[in-house]
Amino acid sequence: xxxxxxxxxxxxxxxxxxxxxxxxxxxxxxxxxxxxxxxxxxxxxxxxxxxxxxxxxxxxxxxxxxxxxxxxxxxxxxxxxxxxxxxxxxxxxxxxxxxxxxxxxxxxxxxxxxxxx
Ligand code: HEC
Numbered sequence: 001x002x003x004x005x006x007x008x009x010x011x012x013x014x015x016x017x018x019x020x021x022x023x024x025x026x027x028x029x030x031x032x033x034x035x036x037x038x039x040x041x042x043x044x045x046x047x048x049x050x051x052x053x054x055x056x057x058x059x060x061x062x063x064x065x066x067x068x069x070x071x072x073x074x075x076x077x078x079x080x081x082x083x084x085x086x087x088x089x090x091x092x093x094x095x096x097x098x099x100x101x102x103x104x105x106x107x108x109x110x111x112x113x114x115x116x117x
Contacts, residue, residue, distance in 0.1 A: 037105060038113045041110025045110055070114045072111060073116075074114075083104075084108050
C-alpha cells in the first residue's frame, strides 16, 4: 500500500472509533430507561409514602384512609399527568412533601407500573 493509502485507512479508522464513542456517550447521557424510573420510584415510595399508602393491594389499613397505590393506579382517571399534577399541588389530608420534578416522574412511573389491566 502507498503511504497515502495508509494515511487514509488510519483516518477512516480514527473516525470510526470517534463515531462509536460518540454514540456510546450519547446513550449514557440520554433519558433513563423506564424500568430504572420505576425502581427509583419504588424506593422513594418506600421512604416517603408507605407510612400511609400500601404499595401493594391491601386490605389491612395502613394509617387510616389513604388508598393503596394499586387502587390509585387502576382508577380510570389516573394518568401520568394526573399523578404529577397531584404530587405538585396542595392537599388537605396528605402532607405536602417536597418532591423534585424528576422524583415526581419516578413516583408516577412506579404507581402506573402497578396498573393491572
Ligand atoms: C401522612 C399520610 C400520607 C403520606 C405520607 C402520603 N400520602 Fe398520599 N394520600 C394520603 C391520603 C389521606 C390520601 C387521600 C385523600 C386525598 O386524596 O387527599 C392520599 C391520596 C393520594 C393520591 C390519590 C390522589 C387522588 O387522585 O385521589 C396519590 C396519587 C397519593 N396520595 C400519592 C402519594 C405519594 C406518591 C406519596 C409519597 C411521596 C404519598 N401519597 C404520601 C395520605 C398520605
